[in-house]
Amino acid sequence: MTSKGGGKDRGGQDRSAPFTVSRRILLGPGPSNVHPRVLDALAQPLLGHLDPEFLALADDTQALLRETFRTTNAVTFPVSGTGSAGMESCFVNLIEPGDRVLVCVNGVFGNRMADVAARSGAEVARVEAPWGRAMDPDAVLSAGRQFGPKIIAMVHAETSTGALTPIPPIAAAARACGALLVADTVTSLAGIPVEVDLWGVDACYSGTQKCLSCPPGLAPVSYSSTAIEAVRARKSRVASWYLDLTMLTRYWSDDRVYHHTAPISMIYALREALRLVQEEGLEARWARHALHHRALAAGLEAMELSLVVPGEERLPQLNAIAVPEGVEDAPVRRRLLEEFGIEIGAGLGVFQGKVWRVGLMGYSASRENVLALLEALGVILPAQGHRVEALAGVDAAEKLYRDAGA
Numbered sequence: 563m564t565s566k567g568g569g570k571d572r573g574g575q576d577r578s579a580p581f582t583v584s585r586r587i588l589l590g591p592g593p594s595n596v597h598p599r600v601l602d603a604l605a606q607p608l609l610g611h612l613d614p615e616f617l618a619l620a621d622d623t624q625a626l627l628r629e630t631f632r633t634t635n636a637v638t639f640p641v642s643g644t645g646s647a648g649m650e651s652c653f654v655n656l657i658e659p660g661d662r663v664l665v666c667v668n669g670v671f672g673n674r675m676a677d678v679a680a681r682s683g684a685e686v687a688r689v690e691a692p693w694g695r696a697m698d699p700d701a702v703l704s705a706g707r708q709f710g711p712k713i714i715a716m717v718h719a720e721t722s723t724g725a726l727t728p729i730p731p732i733a734a735a736a737r738a739c740g741a742l743l744v745a746d747t748v749t750s751l752a753g754i755p756v757e758v759d760l761w762g763v764d765a766c767y768s769g770t771q772k773c774l775s776c777p778p779g780l781a782p783v784s785y786s787s788t789a790i791e792a793v794r795a796r797k798s799r800v801a802s803w804y805l806d807l808t809m810l811t812r813y814w815s816d817d818r819v820y821h822h823t824a825p826i827s828m829i830y831a832l833r834e835a836l837r838l839v840q841e842e843g844l845e846a847r848w849a850r851h852a853l854h855h856r857a858l859a860a861g862l863e864a865m866e867l868s869l870v871v872p873g874e875e876r877l878p879q880l881n882a883i884a885v886p887e888g889v890e891d892a893p894v895r896r897r898l899l900e901e902f903g904i905e906i907g908a909g910l911g912v913f914q915g916k917v918w919r920v921g922l923m924g925y926s927a928s929r930e931n932v933l934a935l936l937e938a939l940g941v942i943l944p945a946q947g948h949r950v951e952a953l954a955g956v957d958a959a960e961k962l963y964r965d966a967g968a
C-alpha cells in the first residue's frame with residue numbers, strides 16, 4: 563500500500579493528477595457509507611453563510627433535526643465539529659467551575675465524557691458498569707443521591723462495546739436527584755429510538771457519520787429550556803469562545819447574527835441526510851437496523867462466533883464480536899479491507915485485540931452488506947484457524963431474511 567517518494571502519496575497516487583478513492587463497504591464504528599444524494603449535496607456551489615438562500619436551508623436543517631431528535635427544543639442545531647465537539651458543547655456550556663457531574667462509564671465514550679467534564683472545571687464522580695454491559699439505573703440513582711450532582715451524564719449507545727443503556731430510567735434517576743440529564747446520542751440517533759422530549763433529556767449531542775450516514779464534521783445538539791436557563795444563569799463566562807451557546811444561539815435563531823462561518827457544504831449534506839431519514843420514516847429506519855442486526859447475529863452464530871453483549875442489551879447498529887480462540891485480530895481485518903473492500907473496527911481499550919466491531923449504521927445497514935461480510939468471513943476465518951463451513955453464515959442470514967419476509 564505504501565509507496566515512497568517521487569510525487570506519490572501514501573495511497574500510491576500521483577500528486578499531479580486529481581485523486582480517486584477506492585469504494586469501501588464501511589462496516590466499522592463510523593463513518594458509515596453515504597447515500598449518493600448526500601454526496602451530490604456536497605458538490606453544490608457555495609452560498610455565503612448569511613445569504614437568505616442558505617439561511618432557508620439552515621432553517622430546514624434545524625426543523626429536520628428537531629423531527630429526528632423528537633423534540634420541540636428551540637435550541638437544536640449542528641455544532642461545527644465532529645461528535646466530540648457536541649460533547650464539549652454540552653459540558654463547557656452547562657458547567658461552571660466546581661459544579662458536580664456524575665458520569666456513567668461503561669466504555670471509551672463514558673470515559674471521554676468524564677475527561678471532558680473535568681477539563682470544563684467540574685468535580686467529577688464516576689459510576690461504572692463492566693464493559694459490554696448496560697448501566698444499572700439503581701447504581702446511578704444511589705451514586706446521584708450521595709454525590710448531589712448538577713448533571714448526570716450517560717452514553718446511550720456505547721460504540722466501544724455495543725451496549726445499549728436505556729435513557730428513561732437514568733433520566734428518572736436524574737430527576738430524583740434534581741440533576742440535569744446529558745445524553746450522548748452519537749451512535750443512537752436514527753438507528754434506535756431517541757425521544758428527547760418524551761424522555762426528558764436536558765441536553766444531548768450526536769454526530770453525522772454514524773446512523774445519519776453523512777460525512778463526519780457536524781455535531782447535532784439539542785438543549786431543553788431548562789438547560790438553556792442553566793446556561794443563562796451562569797455567573798462565569800463560558801470558557802470556550804467557539805462553543806459558547808450564549809453567542810451561537812444568536813446565529814442559530816431568527817437573529818442569524820454572524821459568530822463563525824457555518825460549514826456550508828456540510829449543512830447541505832446534513833439537510834439531505836435528514837431528508838432521507840424522514841423519507842424512510844424513523845420507525846422504519848429503526849426496524850431496518852433491527853432486521854439487519856438479527857440477520858448478522860444469526861449468521862455469526864452459525865459460524866460459531868459470539869457477540870460479547872448479552873442479547874437484551876445489544877445495539878443493533880454496533881456488533882462487538884469476540885475474536886475466536888487461536889485467531890489473530892489484525893490479519894483478519896486487513897484481509898477484509900484489502901481483498902473484499904470491507905472495513906470493520908478493532909477493539910478499543912480493554913477490548914483491544916479481543917473484539918471486532920461491526921457497524922450496521924444508516925446507509926450501511928443493508929442485506930447486501932450483511933451477506934458480503936458473512937461471505938468474506940467464511941473465506942478468511944477457516945484460513946486463519948477458525949474451522950467453520952464457508953457458507954454457514956450466509957445460509958443462516960438468508961434464512962432469517964426469508965423467515966422475516968424481507
Ligand SMILES: *Cc1c(COP(=O)(O)O)cnc(C)c1O
Binds near residue numbers: 592645721722748778
Ligand atoms: C463516535 C462517537 C463519539 C465521538 O465522535 P467523533 O465524531 O469521533 O468526535 C462520541 N460518542 C460516541 C458514543 C461515539 O460513538
